[in-house]
Amino acid sequence: MTTPLADPWPAPRFTAPVDVTVSLPGSKSLTNRALVLAALAEGPSVVRRALHSRDTLLMAQALTSLGADVDTSGDDWAVTPRAFDRDASVDCGLAGTVMRFVPPLAGLSTGTIDFDGDEHMRNRPVGEILTALRSLGMDVSEGDRLPFAVTGSGSVQGGAVVIDASASSQFVSALLLAGARYDQGLDVRHDGKPVPSLPHIEMTVAMLRQHGVDVDDSDANRWVVAPGLIAPVDHEIEPDLSNAAPFLALAAVTGGSVTVRDWPAETHQAGNELREILTRMGCHVALGDDGLTVKGPERLEGIDIDLHDVGELTPCVAALCALADSPSHLRGVAHIRAHETDRLAALATELGNLGAEVTEHDDGLSIKPAPLHGGVFRTYADHRMAHAGVIIAAAVEGVLVENIATTAKTFPDFAEFWAGLR
Ligand SMILES: O=C(O)C1=C[C@@H](OP(=O)(O)O)[C@@H](O)[C@H](O)C1
Numbered sequence: 001m002t003t004p005l006a007d008p009w010p011a012p013r014f015t016a017p018v019d020v021t022v023s024l025p026g027s028k029s030l031t032n033r034a035l036v037l038a039a040l041a042e043g044p045s046v047v048r049r050a051l052h053s054r055d056t057l058l059m060a061q062a063l064t065s066l067g068a069d070v071d072t073s074g075d076d077w078a079v080t081p082r083a084f085d086r087d088a089s090v091d092c093g094l095a096g097t098v099m100r101f102v103p104p105l106a107g108l109s110t111g112t113i114d115f116d117g118d119e120h121m122r123n124r125p126v127g128e129i130l131t132a133l134r135s136l137g138m139d140v141s142e143g144d145r146l147p148f149a150v151t152g153s154g155s156v157q158g159g160a161v162v163i164d165a166s167a168s169s170q171f172v173s174a175l176l177l178a179g180a181r182y183d184q185g186l187d188v189r190h191d192g193k194p195v196p197s198l199p200h201i202e203m204t205v206a207m208l209r210q211h212g213v214d215v216d217d218s219d220a221n222r223w224v225v226a227p228g229l230i231a232p233v234d235h236e237i238e239p240d241l242s243n244a245a246p247f248l249a250l251a252a253v254t255g256g257s258v259t260v261r262d263w264p265a266e267t268h269q270a271g272n273e274l275r276e277i278l279t280r281m282g283c284h285v286a287l288g289d290d291g292l293t294v295k296g297p298e299r300l301e302g303i304d305i306d307l308h309d310v311g312e313l314t315p316c317v318a319a320l321c322a323l324a325d326s327p328s329h330l331r332g333v334a335h336i337r338a339h340e341t342d343r344l345a346a347l348a349t350e351l352g353n354l355g356a357e358v359t360e361h362d363d364g365l366s367i368k369p370a371p372l373h374g375g376v377f378r379t380y381a382d383h384r385m386a387h388a389g390v391i392i393a394a395a396v397e398g399v400l401v402e403n404i405a406t407t408a409k410t411f412p413d414f415a416e417f418w419a420g421l422r
């Protein structure tokens with residue numbers, strides 16, 4: 001039996017430069033897309049090196065409760081599509097991908113599918129998808145938040161739909177993933193402020209194409225998915241590059257060297273942008289046969305950057321900025337106020353409590369160099385806040401990270417793994 005971790009957790013302080021090579025678990029975003037597409041396909045698929053974490057198990061459970069067979073017992077998950085022919089309850093936890101990607105599938109079911117999730121999940125936006133599904137003729141209960149219910153009729157006509165996806169790229173991805181299975185396919189148009197996290201939509205389109213689906217994304221803010229069969233695919237899941245952030249950051253703040261194995265040469269993952277970000281902050285970054293190696297600088301520089309496309313990196317980048325020796329401005333990320341928590345408010349409060357000079361803006365943060373001190377860093381049930389906390393703790397004596405267990409959303413046993421790096 002493993003001993004439960006102390007809460008708040010005295011995260012390790014790294015007093016010497018680290019020199020480590022790590023293999024990281026698979027990508028949440030790739031795993032959950034692969035599972036959805038496999039459950040909609042014409043025959044069995046395998047999701048190799050699937051991420052085994054809270055968000056992906058919730059997705060597997062959701063698809064199983066709709067009717068599919070998903071075997072999560074090993075590293076390679078076998079998915080056998082079956083008719084969605086029963087009533088079901090879907091627990092979304094705090095997984096945006098489950099709350100947004102599964103309702104469009106529920107219309108293909110002949111049952112009533114009830115959705116709910118963690119307390120905070122009831123605050124995260126989903127109303128735009130529900131409105132879009134209603135406009136496509138689906139029977140969706142009233143309201144614009146969890147809990148809600150979708151009663152399927154076994155088929156969805158599909159066709160043209162307009163959605164404001166400025167709150168989350170997942171609104172578009174959700175519709176596209178199911179679209180080929182609608183009788184007329186889907187013609188999705190975004191109308192509103194710019195869509196954040198575009199690389200995640202590109203990931204969705206790329207994976208649909210791997211499954212043989214015809215997607216036209218040649219016009220900005222419009223995606224046309226042709227109706228048709230979804231071919232089964234044997235997917236190999238890349239390591240989660242966004243979850244690489246705290247590890248690469250450890251090289252940056254200790255002046256050491258960290259290599260992440262199996263870093264893909266080409267990828268749609270937002271985390272790949274860390275290469276550019278860390279280079280601009282003064283690190284030496286090289287992609288080689290061993291993986292991606294980051295060597296920390298003598299002097300960590302601040303950064304002025306628009307993170308609109310890669311908002312999920314903000315907590316770790318903000319932690320690095322708080323340890324940098326020149327000012328930083330993080331911009332373009334108003335939408336991350338609707339992530340696992342209001343990440344801008346949470347970062348301003350928690351970094352500020354440890355002495356950082358942080359100014360919160362509508363769409364970002366300004367951070368000036370200031371001496372940091374120990375204290376408790378709260379995480380608001382947000383795995384990426386926990387990652388930010390351990391980065392600060394690595395460099396500052398006496399930092400305790402509250403609810404480190406929240407990292408289980410996308411990284412099982414993160415704390416043990418992190419402590420083992422010392
Ligand atoms: O589709 C996905 O897998 C994701 C899309 C992004 O969401 P937003 O567009 O809501 O930022 C990202 O931040 C999230 O971590 C995962």
Ligand SMILES: C=C(OP(=O)(O)O)C(=O)O
Nearest residue numbers: 094095096097312339340
């Ligand atoms: C925003 C995130 O998650 P979700 O998939 O729940 O939206 C995230 O992991 O940073």
